Amino acid sequence: MATEILFIADDFGLDRQVNEAIVDAHLRGALDGAALMMGQKGTEEAVRLAREHVGLMVGWHLHLTDSRPCTRPTWPWGSSPARAGFAIGLVPSARRLALAEMEQQWRAFRETGLECRFVNAHHHLHVHPMVRRPLLDLLGDGFAGWLRWGRPRFFGPTPAAPFYGLLDRWLQAPARRRMRVRASTTLWGIDRTFAMDADEVRRALPGLGDGLHEFMFHPRRLGEDSDSRCLLELADREE
Secondary structure, eight states: OOEEEEEEEEEETSOHHHHHHHHHHHHTTOOOEEEEOTTSTTHHHHHHHHHHOTTSEEEEEEOSSSSOOSSSSSOTTTTOHHHHHHHHHHOHHHHHHHHHHHHHHHHHHHHHTOOOOEEEEGGGGGGSHHHHHHHHHHHOTTOOSEESOOEEEOSSOOTTHHHHHHHIIIIIHHHHHHOSSEEOSEEEOGGGTTOOOHHHHHHHGGGOOSEEEEEEEOOOSTTTSHHHHHHHHGGGOOO
16 A cells, blocks of 8 residues: 555635635645535635636535534534534434534535545544444445544644544544545644644654555635645645
């Protein structure tokens, strides 16, 4: 198995400024793909931009919190991923809402005509057992992309490491062995959300082995936020 390293931006479609930062980083050669959110202020523009820039990989960015839903005005659990996770796991009406939302978002993505190269979600909620099963059913056996299921990797010591280690051991790894679709091997950036550093990324690259390694970014304003500046610094990275 070859080594594949992909720089992926989340939140494509969130708004115009995010779209601008993502497309600029892609045109500079720093960004391989972007995860498209459906039903947001900038979604229509993001779809147009994706059609114009065919070299940009596009995936579906499922969102079940901290966003604008597609099936109702607001989320009943607000913007908290923890409340969303507990509600979807324990409350039948919340599970029905999550399923309806997934179906609507996936339908909207397919209606764009864009190829879905990968799937991820806000706050990793796609690995939630009550989300994972209907998600895989929606994608079906013909899905040829990958799921963001890579083992979390960190740029340095972080208090969150034990939590994500348990998440991978209890939820991701067992599912990864059973899934019929491809999953990423590692995921980098959880400990640097909105704070990616180009030097740290460069130091991590040589030690990667075989497999698909994702580095996730959250650019917000062209050249003004940490992730946008990081991507601009990485534009000259060696392939």
